[in-house]
Amino acid sequence: MFPYIVAKCRAFNQFSFFVAFHTAIAAGAPENKRHRSYFAKSALQIRDIPLAEFDVNSSQIATDYVSNVVTRPLDGGWSEWSPWSACQATCGSGIRIRNRWCDNPAPQNGGKDCVGDFARTEQCITKVHCPINGGWSPWAPWACTVSCGGGTATRTRQCNNPKPFYGGVCIGSASEQAKQPCNAFTCPPVRKVSEETNKLLEDIKKDFFVPTNLVREGTRVAKVQCASKQLLDNLIWELKLSVRHAIQWLRNGQPWKEDKSRVEKSKFTLGFNRVAASDTGFYSCELDLLGGGKKILKAFSLIVLSNKTNLEVDVNKPFDLECNSLALGALYPNARISWYFNDTLYRSFNDTPAVLTNTLKFAYATTNMTGDWECLTYEIFVKPEVEKEEKSLFQKVKDKIMGTKEQTDKPIHPKILNPLMKLVPTPAPVPKVIPGKIWITNKIRLRVNPPPELSDLVRTPHFMGLCTGVGLLAFVTIIALIKGKANNMLDNAQEKVHKFAEIKRSSRIRSNEIAEDMIQFDDETEDMPKAEVTAPSLI
Structure with missing residues (x-):
């Protein structure tokens, strides 16, 4: 078995021999020193290494060779992207996520981690409308339960400004009760009239x-x-x-x-x-x-x-x-x-x-x-609500089998039109106006003034006041700048005057020193003996 494996390994490169060697080890072949030495000889011959330089009776050579290959750093690689997750929103729009992992292969022996994002997100849109809450109308006037003697004042409001949609609600209470009693004054005597007047x-x-x-x-x-x-x-x-x-x-x-x-x-x-x-x-x-x-x-x-x-x-x-x-x-x-x-x-x-x-x-x-x-x-005209009578057990069973009057009066559409009928909105019925009970209570002629033009804006007191204020601010700013510039020029002039005076004082002191030196030199030259100068004789 082992000569056959080694012969195969001679025909492959170094990596193939490494795979064959591990295959033999996994099969339980190299259990003794002789086998390990045989594999070491084969590996050295494949790499053209003289066998005389090694102790082929020892398994240390094969062990070192294998350990060098096994401990080589292996960089990580990304796996395939997972399927997109379900949309995280229950209504409207949301996001969905998919992931991948750095395990194909995982980094080993100090290899580099995978470069890139491990997750991706994208926007998803559900087919469910989110509830839209409505708004309250203005409060109705307070209404007291009694006209005198003390009662409870309540006021109400409607959830229609705007109306809620898709299951939305109005946050808050539709009614409010005053903390203090209303009409708490003593009831005055009733102004009684006769039966004829009441009639x-x-x-x-x-x-x-x-x-x-x-x-x-x-x-x-x-x-x-x-x-x-x-x-x-x-x-x-x-x-x-x-x-x-x-x-x-x-x-x-x-x-x-x-x-x-x-x-x-x-x-x-x-x-x-x-x-x-x-x-x-x-x-x-x-x-x-x-x-x-x-x-x-x-x-x-x-x-x-x-x-x-x-x-x-x-x-x-x-x-x-x-x-x-x-x-x-x-x-x-x-x-x-x-x-x-x-x-x-x-x-x-x-x-x-x-x-x-x-x-x-x-x-x-x-x-x-x-x-x-x-x-x-x-x-x-508002149809008064009629209280429904409790149906007997026999009537309930009959309605279950035969259908109620409302169900029988309802128009029957072909089944093929049922999906279409569900999508067609039913308009609100036009209210029935009681004859003679209709009034025009107000007529207003409205005029919306357009935005003022620049020429009109210039003539307004507000604009004139604004211009006056800006002019005063500009004047004060210019005066401040001029004053600051003048102060800087004055400081520079004073500094130059001081510098010139210092130079003049220094030159005066230097002149005095030079004069003293010249006087001293003259005194020294006068004290020196005069040398006699004899003219050379011509003979």
Whole structure:
């Protein structure tokens, strides 16, 4: 077996011999020194090494050769990328990950680690919409459970500003209860009226009608009487002097101070000699029976048509539009409002009572909002909820087998259309408006002022003040720079003067030293003996 392995190894390179040698060891061949020596001889002959230089009877040569090959550094290599993981988001968009490992092969004997990223990520999109939370509408006015004697005040708001989508909700509570009791004052005595008067009041409630008056600015509006003559006579007779405080005219549900030069208002009548655009509103005559409650005897809507602008706002500024529907909303709980812009429907609030949507708020104004805005208030028919009777066991079994009436009345579509029918949205049904219960409660001619031009901006006091301030700042800055420059020049001049004085003083001292040296030299030369000079003889 061993000669055969060695013969094969002679035909391969050094690495092949190493593999064959380990194969033999794994097979259990080299168990004694003779076999190891035989392999060592074969390895040395393959490498052309003289056998005489080694002790071929020893297995140390083969062991050293094998150990050199085994301990060679081996760099690591990357494995294949794993499959992408599931998207980590449950809705909307998220990320998914895939990994690889440095084990193909793993670094050994001090080899280098793998270079690169061990993980990769990419964006993934789920087919599920994330819930979008809605926003709350403004709080409705506080409502007290009693008119006097102390009660609980509550207010509500709707989750429709905007509506939530895909299972979203509005964070917070839909209702709020005041901590302090409301209407805690002592209940006044009830202003009692006769049965005949109560019957007349009930007749007003049955046949109550609110007309809408559209008139041009400057037109005269005839006087409107608060109630029938019989009812007013009964109230005057029964309430005596308190009738002066029991009946009053309201505009948009609130008392107002009229312009007496144009408006004729008394306790029982209201008229306009010359209407103005500011007179637009909802007018009502109210009877207050104190503990007996309040009753509206007469009401009408007055819309003054004017070519003038009712409301001016600057571009990009917030503004509000009032519908004047609070009184109608209190009178008719099912009253709703819709806004029209230039005779085109802008927005309807068919799912919210008029008292909660009286104000239309805009975050900012744009120039294309200039035009005529009209608010329409109407009462819709709301089907009363009928309590369902508990079905008997026999009826439940029958409905299970035969189907309920709602299921049998439902139109049946072919099965092939079922996926298509699921994708077609069902539009909201148009509300049924009660005939005669529709009013125009406000008309507004809005003008959005465009942004000012540069020439207009220059003439504004703010711009002039800004220019004056900038000019003063520039003047002060220039003065400060000039002063600083002058100080620097003065410092430099003083420094030069000091330097010149120092040089002059040094030169004076040097001159004195030279003069002293010359005097000393002259003194020394005078003290020296004079040498006699004899002229050479010519003979």
